[in-house]
Amino acid sequence: MTLNTEWAVRWVRESAKVVSEHRVELITLDRDIGDGDHGENLDRGFSAVLPKLDDLPAEATPGDVLKLVATTLISTVGGAAGPLYGTAYLKAAGAVAGQEHLDGAAVVAMLTAARDGIVLRGKAAVGDKTMVDAWSPAVEAASSALTDGLDEAAILDAAATAAEAGARATEPLVAHKGRASYLGERAIGHRDPGAQSSALLLRVAADAAAGV
Amino acid sequence: MKKLINDPRRVVEEAVAGFEAAHGDLVTVSHDPIYIARKDAPRQGKVALVSGGGSGHEPLHGGFVGFGMLDAAVPGPVFTSPTPDPILAATKAVDGGAGVLHIVKNYTGDVLNFETAADLAAADGIDVQTVIVDDDVAVKDSLYTAGRRGVAGTVLVEKIAGAAAERGDDLAAVAAIATRVNSVTRSMGVALTPSVVPHAGEPSFVLADDEIEIGIGIHGEPGRERITIEPADAIVDRILAPIVDDLPFASGDRVLLFVNGLGGTPQVELYIVFRRAAEALAERGITVSRTLVGNYVTSLEMQGMSITVMRLDDELEQLWDAPVETAALRWGR
Numbered sequence: 001m002t003l004n005t006e007w008a009v010r011w012v013r014e015s016a017k018v019v020s021e022h023r024v025e026l027i028t029l030d031r032d033i034g035d036g037d038h039g040e041n042l043d044r045g046f047s048a049v050l051p052k053l054d055d056l057p058a059e060a061t062p063g064d065v066l067k068l069v070a071t072t073l074i075s076t077v078g079g080a081a082g083p084l085y086g087t088a089y090l091k092a093a094g095a096v097a098g099q100e101h102l103d104g105a106a107v108v109a110m111l112t113a114a115r116d117g118i119v120l121r122g123k124a125a126v127g128d129k130t131m132v133d134a135w136s137p138a139v140e141a142a143s144s145a146l147t148d149g150l151d152e153a154a155i156l157d158a159a160a161t162a163a164e165a166g167a168r169a170t171e172p173l174v175a176h177k178g179r180a181s182y183l184g185e186r187a188i189g190h191r192d193p194g195a196q197s198s199a200l201l202l203r204v205a206a207d208a209a210a211g212v
Numbered sequence: 213m214k215k216l217i218n219d220p221r222r223v224v225e226e227a228v229a230g231f232e233a234a235h236g237d238l239v240t241v242s243h244d245p246i247y248i249a250r251k252d253a254p255r256q257g258k259v260a261l262v263s264g265g266g267s268g269h270e271p272l273h274g275g276f277v278g279f280g281m282l283d284a285a286v287p288g289p290v291f292t293s294p295t296p297d298p299i300l301a302a303t304k305a306v307d308g309g310a311g312v313l314h315i316v317k318n319y320t321g322d323v324l325n326f327e328t329a330a331d332l333a334a335a336d337g338i339d340v341q342t343v344i345v346d347d348d349v350a351v352k353d354s355l356y357t358a359g360r361r362g363v364a365g366t367v368l369v370e371k372i373a374g375a376a377a378e379r380g381d382d383l384a385a386v387a388a389i390a391t392r393v394n395s396v397t398r399s400m401g402v403a404l405t406p407s408v409v410p411h412a413g414e415p416s417f418v419l420a421d422d423e424i425e426i427g428i429g430i431h432g433e434p435g436r437e438r439i440t441i442e443p444a445d446a447i448v449d450r451i452l453a454p455i456v457d458d459l460p461f462a463s464g465d466r467v468l469l470f471v472n473g474l475g476g477t478p479q480v481e482l483y484i485v486f487r488r489a490a491e492a493l494a495e496r497g498i499t500v501s502r503t504l505v506g507n508y509v510t511s512l513e514m515q516g517m518s519i520t521v522m523r524l525d526d527e528l529e530q531l532w533d534a535p536v537e538t539a540a541l542r543w544g545r
Contacts, residue, residue: 035409036291036416041289074328078266078292079293081321082293082295082325121324177358179429181357182351183433
């Protein structure tokens with residue numbers, strides 16, 4: 001489907017659904033190497049976004065939808081995920097502000113801005129076993145897909161696939177940021193919950209674009 | 213899981229309502245957004261102190277709101293940092309024109325949310341400074357971790373900085389005192405059992421019947437190692453040595469010794485711990501001149517304790533002794 005406001009709203013609704021469905025999985029991943037609140041916090045945040053979608057004005061753009069997600073997550077999620085995801089959605093909203101339809105270049109700009117926002121707020125780099133390990137490969141894959149002339153849905157699909165691989169690739173890593181960093185080598189063998197939730201949300205964006 | 217709760221999702225709201233009912237003489241409570249403020253806030257011309265963090269560590273932080281300590285505390289969900297909104301609201305509510313000091317335990321979530329709130333407060337023209345507490349020696353402080361955690365030493369920072377604000381120090385001076393307390397304070401904890409976060413319903417980690425976790429964090433984050441349980445004196449020696457070696461504390465030092473219960477350990481055991489810790493410090497020529505024993509920075513129902521040692525000087529001693537009137541600490545008034 002065209003990446004318009006309807007797509008953005010669908011992405012958000014499906015995000016709330018997938019976060020709710022994976023709540024326990026995310027809690028379990030976080031309990032292994034963190035404090036076990038990631039699924040709970042994200043579920044609370046996305047649940048709070050849903051009723052607000054109905055209040056969006058008719059002329060709202062995809063950027064307006066993303067901004068609504070940003071401000072709601074910042075004010076409801078807490079933990080590290082609140083400011084990190086909030087900043088990601090806020091920067092993503094800024095990158096596509098005013099556009100009614102997102103083309104391939106806009107999608108790449110949106111993902112890049114989100115990734116940069118997470119890096120700015122969390123000061124993490126690739127390999128630190130954080131959300132960045134899902135977002136950075138996603139941005140690279142999206143850029144390559146754009147260069148290869150793929151359409152918006154295929155670009156999002158490439159991003160989601162790379163994010164999923166990135167999340168899996170956090171398993172053998174030692175964490176350098178967040179609570180998991182206190183574990184040292186004991187973090188090895190566990191997937192980073194933030195990278196996992198990032199991959200889930202990007203997959204939903206791709207599915208919404210593909211009309212799945 | 214057996215807990216005295218009604219609804220796992222309403223734990224914080226109902227506890228804060230109870231706190232308000234019990235301590236209405238000391239505090240006022242905002243329910244939306246949730247924060248606990250000193251009854252007489254804002255105090256014009258006094259630097260205001262705001263702290264907060266996930267719930268589940270009571271009496272930290274709400275129990276330390278009142279004369280001579282915090283002006284406001286912002287409780288987040290259990291073991292989860294509050295969001296910027298309530299932190300901002302509390303900051304605005306207690307600002308008496310002399311600025312606000314945020315006292316933040318060094319956890320990624322707390323730091324990011326307080327940082328965001330401080331940015332927003334600054335945009336509203338409020339002078340905010342932040343002191344990060346990171347007293348836990350169990351964590352390697354390096355570029356490769358989020359840094360040391362803020363644990364029981366937070367109480368000492370809040371008490372002493374609160375006394376400095378009460379005597380009229382300006383924001384820079386109060387921040388400097390808070391930073392100084394953090395710099396001479398070291399802590400380490402040990403867990404005998406895990407805690408159970410109400411909405412998770414399961415223990416946050418698993419320890420065998422005879423296992424203990426050395427260097428536990430206050431949310432149950434693992435520490436340095438897992439060992440078979442030993443007599444209390446041996447456990448005390450095991451965690452006191454890295455505390456003393458880290459600063460390092462030296463013969464001739466005068467210190468405050470704080471034995472903190474993590475929630476599920478009886479007072480009688482805390483005194484057994486205190487006995488050995490005081491003895492071990494004396495063996496090193498270190499004089500214990502101030503003491504605190506009790507459950508002040510807890511981890512829900514976790515059995516275990518932490519030991520905190522703070523190096524004192526005349527000024528820190530005077531500020532420690534200064535009057536305080538809060539739900540959890542009160543003397544001299």
